[in-house]
Amino acid sequence: MGTFTDRYSKPLPGWVSDIKEGVKFKVISSIASQACREGNIPALRQLLIVFWPFVDEFPKIIRRGCVKFIKHELITDPGNADDLLSLLVLADKTLTLIERDEADHRELWIKAAEAVGLTYQDLEQYPIPLVKKLIAEMEAWADPAAMFLRFAAVEIMAEVASWHFLESQQFRQAVGTKGSEWFLAHTEHGDESHESLTYRLAFAFRESGITHEEASALIQPLIDLFVEAAENAVMTVA
Numbered sequence: 001m002g003t004f005t006d007r008y009s010k011p012l013p014g015w016v017s018d019i020k021e022g023v024k025f026k027v028i029s030s031i032a033s034q035a036c037r038e039g040n041i042p043a044l045r046q047l048l049i050v051f052w053p054f055v056d057e058f059p060k061i062i063r064r065g066c067v068k069f070i071k072h073e074l075i076t077d078p079g080n081a082d083d084l085l086s087l088l089v090l091a092d093k094t095l096t097l098i099e100r101d102e103a104d105h106r107e108l109w110i111k112a113a114e115a116v117g118l119t120y121q122d123l124e125q126y127p128i129p130l131v132k133k134l135i136a137e138m139e140a141w142a143d144p145a146a147m148f149l150r151f152a153a154v155e156i157m158a159e160v161a162s163w164h165f166l167e168s169q170q171f172r173q174a175v176g177t178k179g180s181e182w183f184l185a186h187t188e189h190g191d192e193s194h195e196s197l198t199y200r201l202a203f204a205f206r207e208s209g210i211t212h213e214e215a216s217a218l219i220q221p222l223i224d225l226f227v228e229a230a231e232n233a234v235m236t237v238a
Contacts, residue, residue, distance in 0.1 A: 008204035015212035032230035039174030042237040048113045050233040053127035062099040108182035115179030130229035148202035153222040155195040162186040
């Protein structure tokens with residue numbers, strides 16, 4: 001309950017850490033993760049190629065999502081007018097910040113690819129079915145809260161994988177300083193992480209609240225798609 005801005009400002013529930021722990025388990029247990037930590041260059045190249053269509057598209061997904069949620073009935077309900085303007089300004093500012101950062105991260109992905117011997121042309125390949133499904137799922141939402149939870153899933157996956165890979169000296173040696181920049185960008189946060197910001201927006205736009213089970217049901221299937229796509233990519237070079 002409360003206003004949009006009240007819900008945005010509330011401390012996040014403790015279960016958001018439980019969700020991240022579940023993601024960590026999936027990432028750490030994966031064959032693809034082990035290949036990266038071993039500094040397996042062929043596997044790293046394949047992963048950079050396979051996920052490029054998603055990385056390339058993600059800033060555009062954020063922008064399209066911003067346009068779509070402004071048209072949602074929650075936003076256009078006159079009963080919400082008193083509190084809505086401040087939240088719309090906040091949401092637009094936050095999404096614009098995230099979109100800009102993700103566009104920068106897109107460039108860092110290209111640098112990581114170059115660090116392991118790939119060219120931009122190598123990246124420009126048609127997306128595999130699992131990545132196509134991942135992109136489609138990112139935009140398959142019924143209300144703004146679900147959209148923001150999907151964005152949170154991407155940020156969680158990027159941060160968890162980056163921390164796990166960077167802990168490995170073999171990985172750091174394989175990609176070098178240039179290739180580490182994308183991963184470092186997802187472990188070094190400013191005042192607040194993208195994950196936290198997107199969670200806050202999800203809660204702000206859901207007056208009835210969000211349960212652990214509901215958030216998990218939206219986030220974990222996307223994580224599973226990321227992991228499955230990564231496993232399939234690595235298997236092609238095993």
